[in-house]
Amino acid sequence: LLPFLTSDKKNVPRFVEYYEGFLMAIDSLRRTGTSIDLSVYDLGDGTQKTEEVLRTDEVNAADLIIGGVTDEQIELIADYAPKAYIAPIAAVRAASLLANYNAVFVSIGDKDEETDFVRALKAEMTKKGIPNREVGYNSRTFMNDLTGLLSTSKPNVIIPTSSSEGALAKLRPTLRALLQGKSNYRLTLFGYPEWQTYTNYTRDFSAFNTYIYAPFFAISRSASVRRFTSRYKSFYQKSMHQTYPRYAMLGFDTGMYFIGALQKHGANFEENIRQMKYNSLQMGLYYNERMSNWGGFMNQNIYIVHYNKDNTVTRE
Numbered sequence: 001l002l003p004f005l006t007s008d009k010k011n012v013p014r015f016v017e018y019y020e021g022f023l024m025a026i027d028s029l030r031r032t033g034t035s036i037d038l039s040v041y042d043l044g045d046g047t048q049k050t051e052e053v054l055r056t057d058e059v060n061a062a063d064l065i066i067g068g069v070t071d072e073q074i075e076l077i078a079d080y081a082p083k084a085y086i087a088p089i090a091a092v093r094a095a096s097l098l099a100n101y102n103a104v105f106v107s108i109g110d111k112d113e114e115t116d117f118v119r120a121l122k123a124e125m126t127k128k129g130i131p132n133r134e135v136g137y138n139s140r141t142f143m144n145d146l147t148g149l150l151s152t153s154k155p156n157v158i159i160p161t162s163s164s165e166g167a168l169a170k171l172r173p174t175l176r177a178l179l180q181g182k183s184n185y186r187l188t189l190f191g192y193p194e195w196q197t198y199t200n201y202t203r204d205f206s207a208f209n210t211y212i213y214a215p216f217f218a219i220s221r222s223a224s225v226r227r228f229t230s231r232y233k234s235f236y237q238k239s240m241h242q243t244y245p246r247y248a249m250l251g252f253d254t255g256m257y258f259i260g261a262l263q264k265h266g267a268n269f270e271e272n273i274r275q276m277k278y279n280s281l282q283m284g285l286y287y288n289e290r291m292s293n294w295g296g297f298m299n300q301n302i303y304i305v306h307y308n309k310d311n312t313v314t315r316e
Contacts (some may be wrong), residue, residue, distance in 0.1 A: 001020070001041050001043050001044065001050065001053060001059075001065065001066065001068060001073075002015045002019060002040075002041075002042065002043060002067050002069065002237075003015060003043045003044055003045065003069050003070075003073075003305060004016065004019075004042045004044075005042050006043075006044055006045050007045055008045070008162065011069075013241055014241065015069065015247070017240060017241055017243075017246075017247040017251070018079055018248065018250055018251040019040070019234055019251060020232070020248050020251065021232070021247065021248030021249055021250060021251030021253075021255070022066075022251035022252065022254065023235075023251075023255075024228075024231065024232065024235060024248070024251075024252050024255075025111070025254075025255025025256040025259065026038065026255055026259065027251045028086060028256065029256070029259050029260065029263065032259040032263075034040040034204040034259065034263045035040075036259060038298065039058050039059075039062070039141040041053045041059075041067075043067070043069070043073055046072070046075055046182070047072045050068070050073045050076050051076065053182025054076060059240045063142060063262055063267045064234075064258055064259070064262060066254060066258070073081075082315075085298060086215055086302060087114075087116035087117040087120050088120045088161045089302050090117060090120075090121075090213040090302050091117060091120035091121040091123070092124055092179065092204055092306075093122045093213060093302050094121055094124070094190065094211075094213060095121060095124035095125050095127075095128055095130060095303060097188065097211065098125070098130060098157050099128060099130060100154060100155065101130065101154065101156060101157040101188065102131050102132075102150065102154050102155070102156045102157070102160070103125055103130060103131065103132035103133075103151075103156075103157050104132070104133060104134070104135060104146065104149045104150065104156060104157070104158050104166075105118065105122070105132065105133070105134040105135070105159045105160075105161055105245055106134075106135055106136075106137055106146070106159065106160045106161065106171065107134055107135065107136045107137060107161050107168040108135070108137050108160055108161055108162035108164070108166075109136070109162075110162045110164050110166055110167060111164070112162045112163045112164035112166075112167070112194075113161055113162050114161060114162065114163050114188065114192060115161075117192075118159070118161050121159070130173075130192070131151075131309060133149050133178050134147055134161075137170055137171075139170070142170075142174055143174050143177065146158075146174060147178075147183075147185075150185050150187075151185075152187075153186065155186040155188060156185055156187055156188065157176060157187075157188045157189070157190050158171065158175065158187065158188070158189050158190070158208075159189075159190045159191070160191065163191065163192035163193075163194045163195065164194075164297070165201075168191075168195070168201055168204075171189075172201075172204055173202075175187060175189065175208055176204075176207070177256030177283035179207060179208070187203070187208060187209065188208065188209045188210070188211065188300050189208040189209070189210040190210070190212070191210065191211075191212045192212055193212065193213065193214035193215065193216070193217075193242070193244070194214065194216075195210075195212050195242060196214060196217060196226075196305070197244045202307070203311075205307035206307045206308060206309055206310075206311045207309070208307075209306075209307070209308070210306075210307040211304060211305065211306050211307075212301065212304075212305045212307075213302050213305070214283050214303050214305055214306055215283065215284070215298050215299075215302060215304070215314050216244070216245035216250070216283050216302070216303075217282065217305050218246060218247075218249055218281055218282040218305045219313060219314075219315055221313075224279070224281055225249075225281055225282075228248075228249065228252065228281055232299055233247055240241075244285065245282055246282055248280060248293070249281045249282040249283070250283055251278045251284060252281060253276055253278075253281055253283045253285070254283070256278060256280075256282070257276075257278045257285050260278065261273070261276055264276075270296075270297060273287045273297060274288055274311065283301075284299075284303055285299055285301055286299060286300050286301035287299060287300070288300055303315050304316050
């Protein structure tokens with residue numbers, strides 16, 4: 001269920017690419033002997049077509065429904081649209097990773113403030129006894145303000161409160177100066193999913209020993225991602241769009257995981273969902289608990305991505 005014919009011209013290529021990746025998953029599963037009956041519906045703009053589709057016998061009899069893009073469409077297909085759900089999960093992972101650090105939050109104050117995550121991470125750090133303080137960004141005094149909060153006896157992690165590229169641009173000169181000087185500070189930068197799209201900062205991320213959290217992350221140099229990229233180009237005679245996430249990979253991962261689950265466990269695969277493993281290209285899938293006694297499962301996977309100082313990138 002996807003909006004192919006829509007006024008949202010910017011995102012139509014993403015929806016098409018998602019569907020293309022999904023078709024590649026179906027092709028892979030067919031080769032293993034899986035029989036698949038696929039129906040595709042265009043949701044268009046708004047919710048009228050979504051309401052019509054959900055009344056059809058075909059959809060009512062389906063084992064699996066994938067789709068809905070806008071909040072309004074998703075709310076008709078599911079009872080909730082989990083926007084801020086990953087912030088507390090990411091905060092728990094981050095606090096565990098940074099347990100031995102001195103944490104300094106840098107308040108940027110721009111339009112991309114990550115309020116939910118920052119609030120959750122501060123609470124986790126306080127609970128675990130991780131020292132953390134905050135400094136406001138001021139271009140004239142930032143070097144002195146920051147160094148006044150850094151530790152020389154333990155590693156320091158710098159966490160901007162904004163995920164914007166502009167926030168990184170403000171931090172970079174000071175962090176570079178500290179690395180190139182003769183200071184005794186051990187520095188690490190921690191940030192956000194959006195950072196993987198800021199390709200001009202890749203070398204800086206390695207230099208700053210950077211970690212980010214992300215629900216989606218593809219290791220571009222991995223054999224599986226290279227193989228998929230080549231196969232996609234062979235299938236469709238074009239390259240994938242440079243988006244975050246890569247929609248073709250998103251379609252492939254969801255197709256392989258959920259149709260593979262139907263193949264192995266049948267229509268009631270959720271009874272075995274906690275034990276299901278899938279080595280994804282880009283999207284980790286981890287369903288451990290229901291949202292409530294009557295609710296469905298929520299994907300709780302968060303990757304911690306590390307830009308190592310030797311310019312390699314690892315994902316856990």
